[in-house]
Amino acid sequence: MTTRRAFVRHTVAGGALLGLRPSALEALGDHPVTDAAPAVDYYAKLGVPKIINAAGTYTYLTASVMPAAVQAAVAMAANHPVRLRDLQSAAGAYIAQRLHCESALISSGAAAALSLGTAGCLTVGNPDASKDVPARAGTLKNEVILQHGHRFPHDHALEMCGTKLIEVETLAEYEQAFTPRTGMAFFFNAAEIGQISHEDWIRVAHAHSVPCFIDAAADVPPIANLWNYTQMGFDLVTFSGGKGIRGPQNAGLLLGRTDLIAAAAANDNPNDRSVGRGMKVAKEQIIGMVAALDWLLEQTDEGIESEARHRTDRIVAAIRDLPSLTTEILIPPVANHVPHLMIRYDQQRIGITPTDVAIALRQGTPSIEVNPGTGQPSGASGLHSDANTIVIGPWMMQPGEDAIVGRRLHEVLSGAVRTHS
Numbered sequence: 001m002t003t004r005r006a007f008v009r010h011t012v013a014g015g016a017l018l019g020l021r022p023s024a025l026e027a028l029g030d031h032p033v034t035d036a037a038p039a040v041d042y043y044a045k046l047g048v049p050k051i052i053n054a055a056g057t058y059t060y061l062t063a064s065v066m067p068a069a070v071q072a073a074v075a076m077a078a079n080h081p082v083r084l085r086d087l088q089s090a091a092g093a094y095i096a097q098r099l100h101c102e103s104a105l106i107s108s109g110a111a112a113a114l115s116l117g118t119a120g121c122l123t124v125g126n127p128d129a130s131k132d133v134p135a136r137a138g139t140l141k142n143e144v145i146l147q148h149g150h151r152f153p154h155d156h157a158l159e160m161c162g163t164k165l166i167e168v169e170t171l172a173e174y175e176q177a178f179t180p181r182t183g184m185a186f187f188f189n190a191a192e193i194g195q196i197s198h199e200d201w202i203r204v205a206h207a208h209s210v211p212c213f214i215d216a217a218a219d220v221p222p223i224a225n226l227w228n229y230t231q232m233g234f235d236l237v238t239f240s241g242g243k244g245i246r247g248p249q250n251a252g253l254l255l256g257r258t259d260l261i262a263a264a265a266a267n268d269n270p271n272d273r274s275v276g277r278g279m280k281v282a283k284e285q286i287i288g289m290v291a292a293l294d295w296l297l298e299q300t301d302e303g304i305e306s307e308a309r310h311r312t313d314r315i316v317a318a319i320r321d322l323p324s325l326t327t328e329i330l331i332p333p334v335a336n337h338v339p340h341l342m343i344r345y346d347q348q349r350i351g352i353t354p355t356d357v358a359i360a361l362r363q364g365t366p367s368i369e370v371n372p373g374t375g376q377p378s379g380a381s382g383l384h385s386d387a388n389t390i391v392i393g394p395w396m397m398q399p400g401e402d403a404i405v406g407r408r409l410h411e412v413l414s415g416a417v418r419t420h421s
Contacts, residue, residue, distance in 0.1 A: 052368045052401045054361075056336055056393035057218065061369055063242035063249040064396055066288065070247060073291035074284045082283055084270055091286050092261070095253070098293060101230040103261035105254040105268070106241070106289045110217035112279040113238035113254040113264075114157035118144065119275050120264030121184040121211050121236070122161060130266045131273040137162025141183035145174065145205075149193025150186070154215070158186060161275055171196050171204075178208040187234070189216040190335035192382070202233040211235035211260060217252070218335035220244035222301045226255075226293075236260055241285075244336075247292030251285040304395070305331075305339060311394035311402040312341040318406025322413050324349040332382025340371065340383060341392040345413070352416035354390045360412045361405075368405055 043050055057063045066074070088106065095104040107113040122140045123129040129140060144158055148167040159165065163183070168174045174196055185205035187198065198214075205212045213236040219225050221244055229237045236256035242249030254264055268276035309329065316327050324346035329339045347353065352360075355375035361368040371393045373385035385391050390409075394402060 049367050052366055052398075052404060053396045054392050054394065054401075054405050055369045055371045055396075056340075057240075057243035057396060058372065059242075059249070063240070064244075064246045065398065066248065066292065067246055067295050069295050070288055070291045074248065074288040077284045077287035080283075084283070087283055087286050088265070088281075091290050094290060095293060096255070098297065099230075099255060100227040101237075101255045103256065103258040105261050105265055106281055106286050107238075107252040107254050107268070107276075108250055108279040108281045108285070109242070110215070110238045110240040110252040111154050111157045112276065113252045114154060114213075114215060115161055116264040116268050116276050116279065117213050117236045117238060117254050117256075117260070118158045118161045118163060118184060118186075119267035120260045120262075121213065122163070123267065124211075124259055124263040127263070127266050130271065130275070133267060133275045134160060134162030141181050143179060143181045144184045144186050145177050145182060145210075146186040146188070147174075147191070147194040147196055149195075150188035150191045152188055152191070154217075155186070155188075169195060171200055174201075175204055178204075178210065182208065182210050185210055185212045187212060187214040189214050189219055189229075190382070198229075198232060198234075206233070211257070213237075213256075218243050219337065220296075221304050221337050223296060223299065224301075230255055236264075241289050241292065244338075245289075245292050245296055248285045248288040251281060251289045253289070308339040308395045311397055312339055312392065314402045315341060315392060315394070315406040315409065318403070319343070319410050319413065322350065322410070323417060325413070330383060335382060336393070338393075338395045341394065342383075342385070343390040343392065343409075344388055347388070349418060350413055350416050351418050352413065354388065357390055357409070357412050361408055364408055364412075366404065368408055 051061070053061050055061055091106055092104040096102060105116070107116055119130065119133045122133060122137060122142055132139060142163045143166050144163045145166045145168060148169050151167070155165065166177050168177050185201060187201050202212050212234050214229050214234045215238055216225060216229055217238060217240040220239060226239065234256065236254060239245060239253040241247035241251035241253060254261065267274045269280045271277065312329055319325060322345065326344050328342040330342050331337060331339050353375060358370050358374045361370060371391035373383045373391040374389065375387055377386050383391055392405065397405070
């Protein structure tokens, strides 16, 4: 039988691979752990440079950093096999209770949740139909209605289920778009274009007995969004696990109606002949998501915003002496709803473009990634950046990194200051 001390010893060893200090896990046992495996820096071993994330929770930058409590839960989960269906069922029931919805499913990211939820809408009430998605989706109710302004790169996750996307713009067009083949109405929450409100979208779809699915992947905080949309009447909602929730990057949430979640699960791993067979969620990601939600529900929106503002304040303090420079704090209204620092200056006084500043920061030591909206027209949802703006997303920085970002910004910008005779 495994002793508590032996269990903790193995947990610490797993935590070391995640970069956890042994002291962070010793509290799990009765005695200090003294024989933990040494941590190996595999980033260094593989020659992959670590970065300072001054951008945000972007997938290409490996999204968020999990809090210590979540990392510890993931490390502990790695030590014990369980029955996957039992774990998914128990985790879903626990999450549904905490988030005030009927049912929940942990997916391998928000995009996977889009596919699973869509497949669930196509096959609800017909569990044998999961084998027909996507190859024979034409035999199912495979039309999905969405607003033209709600088309976005990830709607491919809907199409991979064999759907036919039907675009509408006006409320009248929406009301007329339903046919006997309509299986779902889709709403992209962070869309900046669209004439039809949440309420009208739900009302019309439900009048036709068609389920509504909303993508709110990056829309935490506010924390209450985790139940706002199901309580508004959406039948399915998805969130990314690795963004504001601060769970594993390769995990997501699908929340909503019990029958639709059950149908989505029938299309998911570990079921063979299902569109989700390759969308595996390991035990570590499932436990990590549960732990992340427990962690998040102990936070406050005010605390999250305050921490981000303190970081922007420290960066501004480091660069405020530069000529012509102005700063602004902007909070996007929906996705990534946290303070972002917008930096502007007269390029006749400081002779470097924001795009070149981003390159200099990326190529420096340590390497720093700023928000992709930097130097771009509306390069990130809700930020409305432009060619003259440096955008800093501070919320995923680690302690002390704001000071490094401020210092490096000052070095790059001050080095380009033009003197006038």
